[in-house]
Amino acid sequence: MHHFVTRLLSYLLLASLCIAVSGPARAAGPDGYSVEIADVGKSADFAATLKGKGYTAVVPTKNMWVTDPQNNCAVWIGKNVPLEMLRAVLPEAMRFNPYLKFFYIVGDRGEKPPQAVDSTIHVGGSIEAALVKKLNIIDQQEMLSALGKATTLEDLHRYLHEKNKPKPEEKPAS
Amino acid sequence: MRKLFAALTCIALVLVMAVPAAFAGKPADTTPPVTTASPLGGTYSGSVAVTLTRNEAGTTYYTTNGTTPTTASPIYSAPLNFTATTTLKYFSKDTAGNTETVKTQVYTITVATTTHATLTWSGYSMCSSCHSSQAQAMYQSVHYQWKGSAAEMTTGPATQGKMDAVDGSSALNAYCINIQGNWGPCGACHAGTGAKPVATSNPTTAQLASIDCLMCHADATNAPYSRVRNATTGLFEPAAGLDMNLVVQKAGKPTRKNCLGCHAKAGGGDAVKRGDIALASGTTSDVLYDTHMAMGNGGNIQCQGCHTYTSHRVAGRGTDLRPEDSTVEMSCATSLCHSTKTSLTTSHTTYDTSHHVGRVACQACHLPKYAKNANDTANTEATETNRNWQVAEWNATLSRYEPMPTKANDLLPKYAFWNGTSWGNNAFNAAVLDTATSAYKISRPNGAINDPVGTKLFPFKYKTANQALANGKIVPISTATFFATGNYDQAVKDGLVYIGLPSTTPYTTVTTDELQLLNHQIPPATGNVLACADCHGTTTRVNLPALGYALKAAETTVCVQCHALRSNKGWSSIHSGHVGSRMIDCSMCHNFSRATERNLKIGVM
Numbered sequence: 101m102h103h104f105v106t107r108l109l110s111y112l113l114l115a116s117l118c119i120a121v122s123g124p125a126r127a128a129g130p131d132g133y134s135v136e137i138a139d140v141g142k143s144a145d146f147a148a149t150l151k152g153k154g155y156t157a158v159v160p161t162k163n164m165w166v167t168d169p170q171n172n173c174a175v176w177i178g179k180n181v182p183l184e185m186l187r188a189v190l191p192e193a194m195r196f197n198p199y200l201k202f203f204y205i206v207g208d209r210g211e212k213p214p215q216a217v218d219s220t221i222h223v224g225g226s227i228e229a230a231l232v233k234k235l236n237i238i239d240q241q242e243m244l245s246a247l248g249k250a251t252t253l254e255d256l257h258r259y260l261h262e263k264n265k266p267k268p269e270e271k272p273a274s
Numbered sequence: 275m276r277k278l279f280a281a282l283t284c285i286a287l288v289l290v291m292a293v294p295a296a297f298a299g300k301p302a303d304t305t306p307p308v309t310t311a312s313p314l315g316g317t318y319s320g321s322v323a324v325t326l327t328r329n330e331a332g333t334t335y336y337t338t339n340g341t342t343p344t345t346a347s348p349i350y351s352a353p354l355n356f357t358a359t360t361t362l363k364y365f366s367k368d369t370a371g372n373t374e375t376v377k378t379q380v381y382t383i384t385v386a387t388t389t390h391a392t393l394t395w396s397g398y399s400m401c402s403s404c405h406s407s408q409a410q411a412m413y414q415s416v417h418y419q420w421k422g423s424a425a426e427m428t429t430g431p432a433t434q435g436k437m438d439a440v441d442g443s444s445a446l447n448a449y450c451i452n453i454q455g456n457w458g459p460c461g462a463c464h465a466g467t468g469a470k471p472v473a474t475s476n477p478t479t480a481q482l483a484s485i486d487c488l489m490c491h492a493d494a495t496n497a498p499y500s501r502v503r504n505a506t507t508g509l510f511e512p513a514a515g516l517d518m519n520l521v522v523q524k525a526g527k528p529t530r531k532n533c534l535g536c537h538a539k540a541g542g543g544d545a546v547k548r549g550d551i552a553l554a555s556g557t558t559s560d561v562l563y564d565t566h567m568a569m570g571n572g573g574n575i576q577c578q579g580c581h582t583y584t585s586h587r588v589a590g591r592g593t594d595l596r597p598e599d600s601t602v603e604m605s606c607a608t609s610l611c612h613s614t615k616t617s618l619t620t621s622h623t624t625y626d627t628s629h630h631v632g633r634v635a636c637q638a639c640h641l642p643k644y645a646k647n648a649n650d651t652a653n654t655e656a657t658e659t660n661r662n663w664q665v666a667e668w669n670a671t672l673s674r675y676e677p678m679p680t681k682a683n684d685l686l687p688k689y690a691f692w693n694g695t696s697w698g699n700n701a702f703n704a705a706v707l708d709t710a711t712s713a714y715k716i717s718r719p720n721g722a723i724n725d726p727v728g729t730k731l732f733p734f735k736y737k738t739a740n741q742a743l744a745n746g747k748i749v750p751i752s753t754a755t756f757f758a759t760g761n762y763d764q765a766v767k768d769g770l771v772y773i774g775l776p777s778t779t780p781y782t783t784v785t786t787d788e789l790q791l792l793n794h795q796i797p798p799a800t801g802n803v804l805a806c807a808d809c810h811g812t813t814t815r816v817n818l819p820a821l822g823y824a825l826k827a828a829e830t831t832v833c834v835q836c837h838a839l840r841s842n843k844g845w846s847s848i849h850s851g852h853v854g855s856r857m858i859d860c861s862m863c864h865n866f867s868r869a870t871e872r873n874l875k876i877g878v879m
Contacts, residue, residue: 164542164543164544166671168502170502170513172671173505176673202505209758211758212761214668222670222671225670225671225673229673229674
């Protein structure tokens, strides 16, 4: 009987711990949110850091557009990724890749990505895509400040939408 | 007789009166032509390329030794490259016989006082400031213009290429279909600093400075160069953190890594397009992968070892490419390599093998399969065999949709005759169905078994795609729309508008296909070259009868031309006896002849 009570209490304790886990840990669940990291620079260390914080982080196989931190300087943000997760992941992303300069909510230009993309932060998007989308550079400090100031996810989306409004075309010299 | 005389007199009178009247409308041309040199005489560092331009039809004569040119002097046909101080004298004569007064330009060439070892990076313009003639030549090349002479195309205008255009000069392919609307990512492989090339015979200094020489000339091993787009201008600049002084100090002739940086990644990824080259071609030591390029026990041959070049014009053209950069033909048998392999009788170990070199390209037998994996690379070198635009896949790096590819390794080539010219379907052209493949042709090598000497059987990669067809034309779908939305239907509709059709025009989705010449990934001959039975007596690898090698009639008709019907002992015995021993021409049994080129006999023996 004593053993049974001990075991029951243990299970209850474990169950309550599972219920009480922080947001990030919940986000790491199979139906939750994830971070994809382009295989440039210290991507493995970055992934390990995020995993240590309880997030799902993957480094997909390289393709021809994954070259170096300078060219892979965009962050594609899924529209459903919670603000708290962005607050945790983006500062770390900037620490591992100081060249990150494009921050974009996928779908803001009318794209209709697969559903999984809406729940994913992709760190290390190609500058080629950023230029095709005519995104604007966002200073990292400014981005961090916006992350801190936003009270809701919609606030942050609104900020990024405004910042990424295309500027009038500048024709390069030929 | 008197009447006839009167009639002739009348005609003569009419003619006498009419001729001056006819000429009165168009006064005789008495104006001499005007010839302009560009650039004009002056002081140039290292070298200068001079172009002579005439304002009307005629002939331009010139000298470069200070003597006065005459009509017996050299005729101008291409830019003149001066590497030492030169006095250029020239004049033109038009088709009416008017002769221009001789003009003189003096080009003073100063020897560059700076060597590469002491260079300090000052921007992309620093290369052309010393290497001006090289920059001029490069500017006009296909590598820079992505367009050029289509002299080897039997379809389309005289100048064709990759650049988007509505005049039928813009190539389609079965990969990205067409460049229209997609210059940005495509331009990442352009040997320029990001701007689209401007076609002009007289580029400005700024235009010459838009060539990124380092893409090809940087030392990829000891001082690697990489570039990144300026996020504001979209133009390329050296990546931060590079020692650009070292990069320019070490700059030299291209290596495989330089060339493969773009050519291996054509079509959107490593090995995707060509099938016989990959990034591994620059690094591998696996001779079975490519004995010519492999390091270690391989030949470690650089690209220009075979793709010879003059004035930045490089020899060699894939059959699916529209422009040719150089008219120099490539060959495996040169004074340096395989020099004995041209004889129809002694090039190989037996006569039966040797005579193949007349009509079978070396790589047909020496490239048993393509899209191989190198044994010392982690990645696969699979090549794309089909691209389905009806199925969209998400590319997370580019945050866009892409068409679904099918890739494969270790493929058997397709074989076809090639006479050196090609057929191509360009944007705005009418589509042509190939009943043999049941697909619409994107590109084809031209050639047939009866084509002149020089036409040979070559191996090819076979590539298909699912593309839209409307009003009898392949639709260059809007890749921009597809990438953003993955919506094939909308991408087709936007493509319809691009080719001048209403977006409501009905379309169907058809299979398109193309053949692409294979030349690389040759393994060592011993143990790897095809055996006779790989092609003869079977149609698994190559269907020789379908290529024209079938008997011209039944044996009961063919054999009895010379002798009574006998039992068929097989192709080897028959050819050995009839051709090898008796030198009987092919036309006695087939619908083609090799009598002249192989000194065979025609007629009943």
